[in-house]
Amino acid sequence: MSTQTVTAPAPASAPAAPVAPLRIGAARTTRHSLALAGRGITKMRKNVTLLADAILTPVLFLLIFVYLYGGAIAHGDDDAYLRKLVPGIMVMTVFQASIGIGASLNADAATGVFDRFRSMPIARSAPLIGAVLADVVRYVVCLTTVMALSLVMGYRITTNPIATLAAFGMLLAFAVCFSWISVFIGMTAKTPGSVMGLMTALIVPLTFASNVAVPSGTMPGWLQAWSHVNPVSLLSDTMRGLLNGGAVAHPLLGTLCWMAGVVAVFFPLAMRSYRRTAG
Template sequence: MATDTLAPDTASTPAHTKPARIGLVPTLHHSLALAGRGATKFLRSPIQLVDVVLTPIISLLMFVYLFGKAISGGDPDAYLQWVVPGVMVMTVFQASIGIGVALTTDAATGIFDRFRSMPIARSAPLIGAVLADFIRYAVCLGTLIVLALVMGYRPDTTVPAALAALGLLIAFAMSFSWISVYLGMLVKTPGSVQGLMTILVLPLTFASSVFVKPEGMPGWLQAWSDVNPVSLMADTTRGLLGDGAVASPLTGSLAWMAGMVVVFLPLAMRAYRKNNG
């Protein structure tokens, strides 16, 4: 009796297919939808914004009333006009730490597994988280501006220039937040992200023109301050809110911002795919 050879039923066993690549427009749509989810979380739980409310208050009061007279040579009012734009940069830069901490916490809850099962762009959860942080930066700057005006700060500028300064500050924070996002995808605990970002933020902030003019620094430190992204953004903000130069520090700031996105966005996406592949 002949034995039939059974061929595999290829029709009933579909081959593994690679997921279709999602285009730019759908990716942006998915990212905005997830940004809305993140914004809703902030609105439903305002306690998450406590740090971006208290940080600018404490920083401005401390540096004006505690250190201002010593730094300014006895003229705290003049120092207030100088330091406010710098503190704006410092506080939004510090606020960018929060996104990495939040993403590390989210990863522990398994939310990324849920996102992976949904028909959305793989990059949308991270881009959406960065866009949602707009609320944190806006609250931070709003708090600082109100307090500065109460203390006597008076910007010498136009409304379009002031709005441009605020927009650039938020774009600066979002650009550098990709470092925090990358660390949030790379390390396992929120405390590690906060510690590593603090190690980065503090030297950049204090070795800059945020609190003192670079002319009084040692030569090597002044050379670093001249190219420090925090100094460049602080000088850009001062120029837009007063009568200082804008073109040169703005060019440097934009170069740093573009560099952060070009380098750390792909690294963050790679770490995200590796951990949630």
């Protein structure tokens, strides 16, 4: 009598559990962003030409407005004009410095750096936030250049150290907030050159249609109305109050509203564009 060996059928493999999406909390996002900010700062340290515009732009603006146009605008009162001009030039130059971050991120996207970031277990927002934080170095270099040259020209801060620190803090915060416009354009433009062109087309009307170099009262009525609500004018008035003495509350409130509005609009737009770019 033969014996049959019955082989039991192999159990069906259980379906694979779905992979949960990577959830990264605020603390880890901050840590990742700071690490990538360190990467950006290292790039600047190894290639100091990345800071060239942050040094040359304020020098050129100060020299042009003080020595080329100053005689026609100051009406013989050079000290008063310098006191009005320097705080405005600080605002103008940090605003101009924010152009570079968009072009840099656009170049990173073209070289596939974002694909590498996408393969790493890091917060999706960390590459952009890190780049914005690293760009603070450019703003500090820019403001240091303005302050050093303006002191040589004869400008003096007449308020207390707390007001002075508040002024520089506001300048850095303003530049960081408005840099998200450049980040968004950098994520959507085709080339770094087009980022520079679009940002220049945006910044030039904002800076020159302001009270940085000339009083708003000398402008046509329609331009006066814009100058009074222009973020560059509002922050310039805030800086004059903090550095020279004077009213601060009204222009400061307007500046803070602009900063909050820009971040509320352009931060999510930049993040959405980055996700599309990164696949």
